[in-house]
Amino acid sequence: MLNLITAEEMRKADAYTCEHSELSTIDLMEQAANAFTEIFVNHISPQRHITVIAGTGNNGGDGLAIARLLRMKGYHNIKVICMNGFTTESEDFRINKERLVALKISFETVSTPEQLPQNFDVVIDAVLGSGLNRDLSNFLKTSFEHINQNSNYTVSVDIPSGCSTDRFTFEDYCGIKADLTICFQRPKLLFTLPESTVATKSFKFTSIGLDENYLLAIPTDYYWTDQQTVQGLLHKRKAFTHKGTYGHALIISGNAQTKGAALLTAKAALFSGVGLVTLLTESAYFPYVNVYQPELMTANKEDLKILDYSKYQSVAIGPGMGSNTEQRDQLLFLLQQKRPMVLDADALNMLTTDLLKQYILHPAVLTPHVKEFDRLFGAHTCWYNRIQTARIQAKELQCVIVLKNQYTYIINEVGKVFINSTGNPAMAQGGMGDILTGCISAFLARGYSAFNAAVIGCFVHGKAGDELAERYEVTPASILAEHLPLTLRSLLTDRIMTN
């Protein structure tokens, strides 16, 4: 897990690294520029015309160093435009300016927006970074507007200029609008919020060599779940084990119009490695289930109240279930069985916070998408506030909330937020949430805690999607389910190779 930190903490980490190593601040700037450049060259070809627009602080210093490194890598159409006079020159900016001039790279300064070129091919935005501490002047606002309108592609250094690391609203945003931001050492929480696309459409982060032991000791409420963490949590199947070792998941899902949701959820549980899966549904559907996926077992919906729930290590309820009085009554009955549970879709639509408080007295994972979340916990106008509500509710209900998004937020029982780092828009298709519910219920049945099941389930689900997106423009949910065993294998094999 990577702990996400504030701009101020990052500055301290910067100073600490320099004090406790041979590195000086100018060396660190060079490392940052190198790290940026390594990613940049994978996105932009040397034939493109590149304009570095720089300020005169350390973000500007990075920009100048990047221009020099790119020239040395064969980017010959490169020039630097320095926005003059809005702040004083930092020492490391000054040193990089000398290095740039020595290479005879074009360097000009502008003092009014009118002096900027009419058009840009690729812009590297290095005007302002994490040092932003006041409103933008009219000079900067007008210049940024001009750049936004006339650049084919903009890559920001560390953060789009004018965007503040620790402020989470984008009303009246008038900074640089980047296509890509390459930020340093840690992802920024801000970039995982859907509304941040007004400032950057995408982001990547890269290590610049700050002291990781120092960084990891900084307390935070926000974490980034990386592959290494998930590999550390996942257990490999052991010799002499049998189906009973890997748990039994019960899936309660689907109705006449949405039988598919039940099939997808159950299939995903099966392909996530649980020992046995039983699908509770109407007996009329049993033949479909058997033809679609013969490994699945079935239980009759009529028997819901006479089943022995102690034999199921997890119960997933909700996808395509419907929400009439009968189903609500069934849901409340199921909640009283106090088995480890995943509550999704219609199960969430039938509940209220009062009912949750009354009935959630066992390990539970709630997997709302934004609409389900807001119906249950109240409307929100921005994602940052929605996350804060999720933190309060997860603590109060003592459950895990999986708030689904491109970057899904997993909130544990003490209100800490773990941001899932996998997944992509090729997964934006109906049924994908059913697969996630199946995955999490499988890991729950296999004996992982509610929180670990949610972390592993989200990561594996998104990683399967990422692997498929390399070959497919869109990944239908059933195809993703079938890919899960391959993803699990790659995670476990990697661990054996690297540990």
Ligand SMILES: NC(=O)C1=CN([C@@H]2O[C@H](COP(=O)(O)OP(=O)(O)OC[C@H]3O[C@@H](n4cnc5c(N)ncnc54)[C@H](O)[C@@H]3O)[C@@H](O)[C@H]2O)[C@@H](O)CC1
């Ligand atoms: N660990 C780190 O934090 C590292 C940071 N580096 C770079 O340094 C950047 C931060 O550099 P600085 O602290 O010099 O700050 P910036 O370069 O972001 O800004 C320069 C100065 O502009 C002034 N300013 C702030 N808001 C303004 C506004 N609205 N209008 C006009 N002027 C304004 C401030 O006085 C600020 O110090 C990072 O974003 C990153 O690019 C890297 O060089 C290396 C390591």
Ligand SMILES: Nc1ncnc2c1ncn2[C@@H]1O[C@H](COP(=O)(O)OP(=O)(O)O)[C@@H](O)[C@H]1O
């Ligand atoms: N653009 C995206 N990037 C990453 N993950 C996505 C994207 N779109 C959808 N997903 C994932 O797919 C799932 C969709 O869930 P949900 O909205 O409940 O779908 P459905 O109700 O159709 O089953 C979530 O896990 C979400 O994170």
Ligand SMILES: [K+]
């Ligand atoms: K910037």
